[in-house]
Ligand SMILES: Nc1ncnc2c1ncn2[C@@H]1O[C@H](COP(=O)(O)OP(=O)(O)O)[C@@H](O)[C@H]1O
């Protein structure tokens with residue numbers, strides 16, 4: 370059940386690499402990283418998901434939080450989600466409000 | 476669930492050291508060792524139990540088998556049983572038909 | 582004596598452990614195991630959070646049948662049948678502005694092949710089933 | 716697809732795994748965990764051997780309550796209530812000449828603090844309880 374979120378902000382783009390399992394236990398940690406990067410007013414948020422092995426609804430709640438914290442004009446890009454994670458995002462309609470990219474398209 | 480039974484017979488005494496867990500899965504293996512040593516007609520069977528960490532009724536069935544295979548005149552000595560194993564032997568009345576020894580008394 | 586009640590912070594790991602063991606025995610595909618874990622995590626986390634209000638006892642059961650794997654939660658919180666929950670208001674809302682939450686039961690129902698709910702001796706029994714034929 | 720029915724050779728390891736996890740959560744003493752494992756091993760091995768005649772499905776459930784730990788087997792073999800089994804003929808016989816066997820149910824009943832048996836929806840539910848106060 371390990372989870373890590375490493376972020377950096379450069380030229381208006383905030384990038385967060387998620388590693389491990391984003392679920393009820395780890396959502397608070399992710400929310401704190403989102404709050405940190407949003408304080409730097411990025412105009413784009415890129416989440417690198419290729420090492421995210423598990424995502425539950427508690428993690429999706431963090432995505433909603435990111436949306437609302439960053440504001441409407443900020444694009445959220447999800448890169449390289451593993452198949453099960455991508456399926457979960459689609460099942461809950463988040464693919465309509467974010468841009469989903471294959472890793473090579475990043 | 477590992478189990479090992481190492482035996483030797485010397486001067487009419489068969490000694491078997493039991494290691495690990497003697498349960499349904501391992502009882503057959505122990506029975507084969509008993510059959511081997513009984514073929515050498517020992518007059519005494521010593522079971523070294525200090526490394527036996529688990530004993531279920533399937534293992535006690537092997538003790539009955541040993542009794543019957545070796546015959547009435549053969550003494551069975553159990554040495555150094557761990558507390559839970561010793562309790563199981565007592566609960567099933569085997570302490571009446573074998574000699575139970577502390578390791579230092581062996 | 583520790584209380585050992587499950588919390589939102591540990592129930593997920595317990596569920597994952599049970600699913601791992603069932604998946605190994607039943608030779609589930611990675612996708613099947615993932616779906617069972619996700620559904621069980623959502624259901625069990627809800628029991629702790631909404632049913633008990635933060636912490637409480639959740640019994641976990643599991644087995645492998647000829648054509649399916651099943652996992653059941655048992656709890657003594659107030660009755661709640663996940664099949665009665667309608668997620669459509671949340672799903673049709675704009676994700677950027679909708680209220681957070683309200684997705685767990687929807688995901689659980691979508692992830693498994695069957696979800697059964699019964700009350701047995703005053704307890705909630707919620708059973709999740711994943712078919713073994715992929 | 717593997718059948719994954721439990722056999723006498725693997726049921727013991729499954730039981731041990733469930734007990735290990737319960738014992739860790741409930742901080743059982745070594746002796747308490749041993750007693751729960753022994754009883755569950757005897758009951759579950761009997762279900763496979765006597766109930767199913769060699770192999771069959773056994774569901775395993777467990778939980779930690781305020782003052783006890785419980786483990787339940789669920790099986791669809793013919794009804795068998797271990798509490799009805801009288802071990803005294805075997806126990807009073809001379810161990811050197813008695814028939815082998817007939818000790819498992821006795822050990823199971825002696826090892827735990829409670830053993831409950833119910834039929835639920837045509838299944839045997841056998842529940843073992845060990846109190847947490849040593
Ligand atoms: N075990 C439960 N007991 C009581 N209410 C529940 C239970 N599980 C879910 N609910 C109710 O159903 C709603 C939807 O649950 P869910 O889809 O998981 O979303 P969320 O947990 O994010 O609110 C919860 O907000 C809660 O009101």
Ligand SMILES: Nc1ncnc2c1ncn2[C@@H]1O[C@H](COP(=O)(O)OP(=O)(O)O)[C@@H](O)[C@H]1O
Pocket residue numbers: 532757761762763765766792793794795800815816817818819820821
């Ligand atoms: N689940 C079961 N279904 C049917 N019969 C059983 C079951 N468990 C035990 N029995 C019966 O009870 C007897 C005693 O069981 P036990 O004390 O474990 O000894 P053993 O298995 O060595 O015979 C068995 O021989 C069997 O006839």
